[in-house]
Amino acid sequence: MEHETTTTDAHHALAPAGAGHGAAAQGQQHPLGIYFAIWGLLFVLSTFSYLVDYFHFVGFTRWALILTFMWLKAGLIVAVFMHMRWERLALIYAILIPPLLLAVLVSLMSIEADYTFWTRVLFFGLLGGQPSHG
Protein backbone atom coordinates (compact mmCIF):
# COMPACT_ATOMS: atom_id res chain seq x y z
CA MET A 1 0.00 0.00 0.00
CA GLU A 2 2.70 2.47 1.06
CA HIS A 3 4.81 1.47 -1.90
CA GLU A 4 1.99 1.98 -4.33
CA THR A 5 1.20 5.46 -3.00
CA THR A 6 4.80 6.49 -3.47
CA THR A 7 4.95 5.36 -7.08
CA THR A 8 1.70 7.08 -7.98
CA ASP A 9 2.94 10.25 -6.33
CA ALA A 10 6.05 10.12 -8.47
CA HIS A 11 3.85 9.61 -11.49
CA HIS A 12 1.83 12.66 -10.60
CA ALA A 13 4.93 14.77 -10.19
CA LEU A 14 6.00 13.80 -13.70
CA ALA A 15 2.60 14.15 -15.31
CA PRO A 16 1.91 17.39 -17.19
CA ALA A 17 -0.19 19.97 -15.35
CA GLY A 18 -3.87 19.18 -15.48
CA ALA A 19 -3.48 15.52 -16.48
CA GLY A 20 -4.42 13.03 -13.79
CA HIS A 21 -4.89 15.99 -11.48
CA GLY A 22 -7.93 14.26 -9.91
CA ALA A 23 -7.50 12.16 -6.81
CA ALA A 24 -3.89 12.90 -5.94
CA ALA A 25 -2.64 11.98 -2.48
CA GLN A 26 -3.49 15.50 -1.33
CA GLY A 27 -7.14 14.99 -2.28
CA GLN A 28 -9.45 17.26 -4.22
CA GLN A 29 -7.94 20.74 -4.35
CA HIS A 30 -9.42 23.31 -6.68
CA PRO A 31 -9.50 27.11 -6.72
CA LEU A 32 -12.16 28.59 -4.44
CA GLY A 33 -13.64 30.61 -7.30
CA ILE A 34 -15.27 27.59 -8.90
CA TYR A 35 -17.28 26.87 -5.75
CA PHE A 36 -18.57 30.43 -5.56
CA ALA A 37 -19.47 30.31 -9.27
CA ILE A 38 -21.45 27.09 -8.83
CA TRP A 39 -23.08 28.43 -5.67
CA GLY A 40 -24.26 31.48 -7.62
CA LEU A 41 -25.45 29.38 -10.56
CA LEU A 42 -27.49 27.15 -8.22
CA PHE A 43 -29.14 30.26 -6.78
CA VAL A 44 -30.00 31.54 -10.25
CA LEU A 45 -31.36 28.15 -11.40
CA SER A 46 -33.46 27.79 -8.22
CA THR A 47 -34.90 31.25 -8.78
CA PHE A 48 -35.81 30.24 -12.33
CA SER A 49 -37.51 27.06 -11.03
CA TYR A 50 -39.49 29.14 -8.55
CA LEU A 51 -40.49 31.61 -11.26
CA VAL A 52 -41.89 28.74 -13.36
CA ASP A 53 -44.46 28.26 -10.61
CA TYR A 54 -44.87 31.96 -9.89
CA PHE A 55 -45.76 32.81 -13.50
CA HIS A 56 -48.06 29.77 -13.79
CA PHE A 57 -46.45 28.08 -16.75
CA VAL A 58 -48.49 24.99 -17.62
CA GLY A 59 -48.34 21.83 -19.67
CA PHE A 60 -45.30 20.99 -21.76
CA THR A 61 -43.51 24.32 -21.14
CA ARG A 62 -43.78 23.83 -17.38
CA TRP A 63 -42.36 20.31 -17.47
CA ALA A 64 -39.60 21.19 -19.92
CA LEU A 65 -38.48 24.11 -17.76
CA ILE A 66 -38.75 22.27 -14.42
CA LEU A 67 -36.82 19.24 -15.66
CA THR A 68 -34.15 21.33 -17.39
CA PHE A 69 -33.43 23.37 -14.28
CA MET A 70 -33.57 20.23 -12.12
CA TRP A 71 -31.01 18.32 -14.21
CA LEU A 72 -28.73 21.35 -14.48
CA LYS A 73 -28.75 21.80 -10.70
CA ALA A 74 -28.24 18.09 -10.04
CA GLY A 75 -25.41 17.98 -12.59
CA LEU A 76 -23.60 20.96 -11.08
CA ILE A 77 -23.85 19.54 -7.55
CA VAL A 78 -22.58 16.09 -8.52
CA ALA A 79 -19.90 17.29 -10.96
CA VAL A 80 -18.34 20.12 -8.96
CA PHE A 81 -19.47 20.07 -5.32
CA MET A 82 -19.10 16.29 -5.12
CA HIS A 83 -15.97 16.44 -7.34
CA MET A 84 -17.24 13.75 -9.71
CA ARG A 85 -15.71 15.41 -12.79
CA TRP A 86 -12.24 14.97 -11.31
CA GLU A 87 -12.70 11.31 -10.39
CA ARG A 88 -11.53 8.36 -12.45
CA LEU A 89 -13.94 6.82 -14.95
CA ALA A 90 -14.02 3.54 -12.95
CA LEU A 91 -15.76 5.38 -10.09
CA ILE A 92 -17.89 7.68 -12.25
CA TYR A 93 -19.39 4.77 -14.18
CA ALA A 94 -19.88 2.62 -11.05
CA ILE A 95 -21.95 5.39 -9.44
CA LEU A 96 -23.74 7.02 -12.38
CA ILE A 97 -24.74 4.01 -14.49
CA PRO A 98 -26.87 2.09 -11.92
CA PRO A 99 -29.36 4.96 -11.39
CA LEU A 100 -30.14 4.79 -15.13
CA LEU A 101 -31.90 1.48 -14.38
CA LEU A 102 -34.39 3.51 -12.39
CA ALA A 103 -35.68 4.88 -15.68
CA VAL A 104 -37.03 1.37 -16.33
CA LEU A 105 -38.85 1.36 -12.98
CA VAL A 106 -40.24 4.83 -13.58
CA SER A 107 -41.55 3.97 -17.06
CA LEU A 108 -43.09 0.67 -15.88
CA MET A 109 -44.84 2.38 -12.98
CA SER A 110 -45.97 5.19 -15.25
CA ILE A 111 -47.68 2.67 -17.56
CA GLU A 112 -49.13 0.92 -14.51
CA ALA A 113 -50.50 4.19 -13.09
CA ASP A 114 -52.15 5.01 -16.42
CA TYR A 115 -53.74 1.54 -16.47
CA THR A 116 -55.04 1.95 -12.88
CA PHE A 117 -56.42 5.39 -13.66
CA TRP A 118 -58.43 4.21 -16.67
CA THR A 119 -59.59 1.08 -14.81
CA ARG A 120 -60.99 3.35 -12.11
CA VAL A 121 -62.66 5.61 -14.65
CA LEU A 122 -64.06 2.94 -16.97
CA PHE A 123 -65.03 0.12 -14.63
CA PHE A 124 -65.82 1.93 -11.39
CA GLY A 125 -67.20 5.06 -12.96
CA LEU A 126 -64.96 7.21 -10.82
CA LEU A 127 -64.11 10.69 -11.93
CA GLY A 128 -63.41 13.55 -9.59
CA GLY A 129 -63.62 10.96 -6.78
CA GLN A 130 -67.39 10.53 -7.06
CA PRO A 131 -69.08 7.46 -8.54
CA SER A 132 -71.01 8.73 -11.54
CA HIS A 133 -74.11 6.59 -11.80
CA GLY A 134 -75.81 6.52 -15.17
Place this chain on the structure above:
Amino acid sequence: MSDHAAQESQGLQSLVDDWSTDQETFKRVHWGKAMMWIFLLSDTFIFSCFLTSYMTVRSSTTVPWPNPSEVFALTIAGQHIPLILIAIMTFILISSSGTMALAVNYGYRHDRRTTALLMFATALFGVTFVSMQAFEWTKLILEGVRPWQNPWGAPQFGSCFFMITGFHGLHVSIGVIYLTTIAIKVLRGDFERKGNYEVVEIAGLYWHFVDLVWVFIFAFFYLW
Protein backbone atom coordinates in the same frame (compact mmCIF):
# COMPACT_ATOMS: atom_id res chain seq x y z
CA MET B 1 4.66 -1.45 -10.58
CA SER B 2 6.33 1.78 -11.62
CA ASP B 3 6.25 0.56 -15.23
CA HIS B 4 2.52 0.15 -15.01
CA ALA B 5 2.09 3.55 -13.41
CA ALA B 6 4.14 5.21 -16.11
CA GLN B 7 1.95 3.82 -18.90
CA GLU B 8 -1.34 4.41 -17.11
CA SER B 9 -4.18 4.35 -19.57
CA GLN B 10 -6.60 7.16 -20.27
CA GLY B 11 -10.29 7.43 -21.06
CA LEU B 12 -12.40 4.33 -21.59
CA GLN B 13 -9.33 2.12 -21.59
CA SER B 14 -8.67 3.24 -17.98
CA LEU B 15 -12.20 2.14 -17.06
CA VAL B 16 -11.58 -1.35 -18.47
CA ASP B 17 -8.11 -1.53 -16.91
CA ASP B 18 -9.26 -0.40 -13.45
CA TRP B 19 -12.06 -2.96 -13.38
CA SER B 20 -9.94 -5.84 -14.68
CA THR B 21 -6.64 -5.44 -12.83
CA ASP B 22 -7.58 -7.85 -10.03
CA GLN B 23 -6.37 -5.19 -7.60
CA GLU B 24 -8.04 -2.09 -6.24
CA THR B 25 -10.78 -1.01 -8.64
CA PHE B 26 -11.03 2.56 -7.37
CA LYS B 27 -7.40 3.57 -7.59
CA ARG B 28 -6.18 6.46 -5.46
CA VAL B 29 -9.64 6.80 -3.95
CA HIS B 30 -9.79 6.71 -0.15
CA TRP B 31 -11.70 3.56 0.87
CA GLY B 32 -14.05 5.69 2.97
CA LYS B 33 -14.91 7.81 -0.04
CA ALA B 34 -15.66 4.77 -2.21
CA MET B 35 -17.86 3.35 0.55
CA MET B 36 -19.68 6.67 1.00
CA TRP B 37 -20.39 6.80 -2.74
CA ILE B 38 -21.77 3.26 -2.66
CA PHE B 39 -23.92 4.11 0.37
CA LEU B 40 -25.22 7.19 -1.46
CA LEU B 41 -26.01 5.03 -4.47
CA SER B 42 -28.15 2.75 -2.28
CA ASP B 43 -29.80 5.83 -0.78
CA THR B 44 -30.56 7.03 -4.30
CA PHE B 45 -32.53 3.85 -4.84
CA ILE B 46 -34.49 4.35 -1.61
CA PHE B 47 -35.46 7.91 -2.50
CA SER B 48 -36.27 6.83 -6.05
CA CYS B 49 -38.68 4.22 -4.66
CA PHE B 50 -40.47 6.95 -2.71
CA LEU B 51 -40.61 9.32 -5.67
CA THR B 52 -41.75 6.58 -8.04
CA SER B 53 -44.54 5.43 -5.73
CA TYR B 54 -45.57 9.06 -5.32
CA MET B 55 -45.69 9.43 -9.11
CA THR B 56 -47.76 6.24 -9.35
CA VAL B 57 -50.41 7.24 -6.81
CA ARG B 58 -50.56 10.78 -8.10
CA SER B 59 -51.14 9.80 -11.71
CA SER B 60 -53.54 6.96 -10.92
CA THR B 61 -55.91 8.84 -8.61
CA THR B 62 -59.18 10.13 -10.06
CA VAL B 63 -59.45 12.75 -7.31
CA PRO B 64 -57.81 16.14 -8.00
CA TRP B 65 -54.42 16.55 -6.33
CA PRO B 66 -54.10 19.48 -3.86
CA ASN B 67 -52.26 22.39 -5.52
CA PRO B 68 -48.82 22.60 -3.80
CA SER B 69 -48.44 26.20 -4.94
CA GLU B 70 -51.42 27.12 -2.75
CA VAL B 71 -50.87 24.59 0.06
CA PHE B 72 -47.36 25.92 0.72
CA ALA B 73 -48.18 29.60 0.26
CA LEU B 74 -47.57 32.03 3.09
CA THR B 75 -48.97 35.46 3.83
CA ILE B 76 -46.05 37.73 4.66
CA ALA B 77 -46.78 41.38 5.54
CA GLY B 78 -50.22 41.15 4.00
CA GLN B 79 -48.80 39.70 0.76
CA HIS B 80 -49.97 36.25 -0.34
CA ILE B 81 -46.86 34.60 -1.85
CA PRO B 82 -47.14 31.11 -3.39
CA LEU B 83 -44.62 28.40 -2.43
CA ILE B 84 -42.42 30.96 -0.68
CA LEU B 85 -41.50 28.78 2.31
CA ILE B 86 -40.17 26.05 0.03
CA ALA B 87 -38.20 28.57 -2.02
CA ILE B 88 -36.51 29.91 1.12
CA MET B 89 -35.75 26.35 2.29
CA THR B 90 -34.18 25.65 -1.11
CA PHE B 91 -31.89 28.66 -0.89
CA ILE B 92 -30.87 27.74 2.65
CA LEU B 93 -29.95 24.20 1.62
CA ILE B 94 -27.97 25.42 -1.40
CA SER B 95 -26.07 27.85 0.82
CA SER B 96 -25.26 25.03 3.21
CA SER B 97 -23.85 23.08 0.26
CA GLY B 98 -21.75 26.10 -0.66
CA THR B 99 -20.23 26.45 2.81
CA MET B 100 -19.61 22.69 2.90
CA ALA B 101 -17.73 22.77 -0.42
CA LEU B 102 -15.54 25.57 0.97
CA ALA B 103 -14.97 23.59 4.18
CA VAL B 104 -13.59 20.64 2.18
CA ASN B 105 -11.22 23.00 0.38
CA TYR B 106 -9.94 24.61 3.60
CA GLY B 107 -9.59 21.14 5.12
CA TYR B 108 -7.06 20.16 2.47
CA ARG B 109 -5.20 23.42 3.22
CA HIS B 110 -4.96 22.22 6.85
CA ASP B 111 -6.70 25.41 7.98
CA ARG B 112 -8.46 23.82 10.95
CA ARG B 113 -10.20 26.92 12.30
CA THR B 114 -11.80 27.97 8.99
CA THR B 115 -12.75 24.38 8.15
CA ALA B 116 -14.50 23.88 11.49
CA LEU B 117 -16.22 27.28 11.27
CA LEU B 118 -17.53 26.54 7.78
CA MET B 119 -18.75 23.12 8.90
CA PHE B 120 -20.55 24.64 11.89
CA ALA B 121 -22.13 27.18 9.52
CA THR B 122 -23.26 24.28 7.31
CA ALA B 123 -24.77 22.49 10.32
CA LEU B 124 -26.49 25.72 11.37
CA PHE B 125 -28.07 26.06 7.89
CA GLY B 126 -29.17 22.44 8.29
CA VAL B 127 -30.82 23.16 11.64
CA THR B 128 -32.59 26.17 10.10
CA PHE B 129 -33.84 23.98 7.28
CA VAL B 130 -35.19 21.31 9.65
CA SER B 131 -36.83 24.00 11.83
CA MET B 132 -38.63 25.42 8.80
CA GLN B 133 -39.71 21.91 7.92
CA ALA B 134 -41.07 21.45 11.45
CA PHE B 135 -42.99 24.72 11.00
CA GLU B 136 -44.35 23.47 7.66
CA TRP B 137 -45.43 20.13 9.17
CA THR B 138 -47.12 21.86 12.14
CA LYS B 139 -48.98 24.24 9.82
CA LEU B 140 -50.23 21.39 7.62
CA ILE B 141 -51.21 19.16 10.55
CA LEU B 142 -53.17 22.04 12.11
CA GLU B 143 -54.93 22.54 8.77
CA GLY B 144 -56.05 18.92 8.92
CA VAL B 145 -53.54 17.09 6.72
CA ARG B 146 -53.15 13.46 7.76
CA PRO B 147 -51.50 10.52 5.97
CA TRP B 148 -54.99 9.29 5.08
CA GLN B 149 -56.91 12.53 4.42
CA ASN B 150 -56.68 16.26 3.80
CA PRO B 151 -59.18 19.05 3.22
CA TRP B 152 -58.21 19.76 -0.41
CA GLY B 153 -58.30 16.59 -2.47
CA ALA B 154 -56.59 13.25 -3.04
CA PRO B 155 -55.97 11.60 0.37
CA GLN B 156 -52.63 10.20 -0.85
CA PHE B 157 -51.19 13.72 -0.70
CA GLY B 158 -50.61 13.41 3.05
CA SER B 159 -48.89 10.04 3.03
CA CYS B 160 -46.57 11.06 0.17
CA PHE B 161 -45.78 14.39 1.78
CA PHE B 162 -44.98 13.03 5.24
CA MET B 163 -43.02 10.06 3.91
CA ILE B 164 -40.85 11.93 1.40
CA THR B 165 -40.17 15.14 3.31
CA GLY B 166 -39.91 13.21 6.58
CA PHE B 167 -37.26 10.88 5.23
CA HIS B 168 -35.37 13.80 3.73
CA GLY B 169 -35.62 15.76 7.00
CA LEU B 170 -34.25 12.74 8.85
CA HIS B 171 -31.27 12.77 6.47
CA VAL B 172 -30.68 16.47 7.16
CA SER B 173 -30.88 15.89 10.93
CA ILE B 174 -28.42 12.99 10.79
CA GLY B 175 -26.19 15.15 8.59
CA VAL B 176 -26.18 17.93 11.21
CA ILE B 177 -25.00 15.47 13.88
CA TYR B 178 -22.43 13.95 11.50
CA LEU B 179 -20.99 17.33 10.47
CA THR B 180 -20.86 18.62 14.04
CA THR B 181 -18.95 15.51 15.13
CA ILE B 182 -16.41 15.84 12.31
CA ALA B 183 -16.07 19.61 12.88
CA ILE B 184 -15.20 19.02 16.55
CA LYS B 185 -12.61 16.45 15.51
CA VAL B 186 -11.13 18.93 13.01
CA LEU B 187 -10.91 21.61 15.68
CA ARG B 188 -9.29 19.16 18.10
CA GLY B 189 -6.64 18.35 15.51
CA ASP B 190 -7.43 14.63 15.08
CA PHE B 191 -6.78 14.74 11.34
CA GLU B 192 -3.62 16.80 11.74
CA ARG B 193 -2.00 13.82 13.45
CA LYS B 194 -3.05 11.57 10.57
CA GLY B 195 -2.26 14.32 8.07
CA ASN B 196 -5.38 13.41 6.15
CA TYR B 197 -8.46 15.56 5.68
CA GLU B 198 -10.38 13.23 3.38
CA VAL B 199 -12.83 12.59 6.22
CA VAL B 200 -14.10 16.15 5.67
CA GLU B 201 -14.61 15.48 1.96
CA ILE B 202 -16.50 12.24 2.76
CA ALA B 203 -18.81 14.08 5.18
CA GLY B 204 -19.22 16.70 2.43
CA LEU B 205 -20.34 14.04 -0.05
CA TYR B 206 -23.14 13.03 2.32
CA TRP B 207 -24.21 16.63 2.80
CA HIS B 208 -24.22 17.46 -0.93
CA PHE B 209 -26.30 14.34 -1.50
CA VAL B 210 -28.94 15.65 0.92
CA ASP B 211 -29.01 18.86 -1.15
CA LEU B 212 -29.19 16.80 -4.34
CA VAL B 213 -32.23 14.85 -3.14
CA TRP B 214 -33.93 18.14 -2.31
CA VAL B 215 -33.45 19.28 -5.93
CA PHE B 216 -35.56 16.30 -7.05
CA ILE B 217 -38.16 16.68 -4.27
CA PHE B 218 -38.50 20.38 -5.10
CA ALA B 219 -39.08 19.62 -8.78
CA PHE B 220 -41.36 16.61 -8.47
CA PHE B 221 -43.30 17.25 -5.28
CA TYR B 222 -43.59 21.01 -5.08
CA LEU B 223 -43.47 22.14 -8.71
CA TRP B 224 -45.47 19.34 -10.42
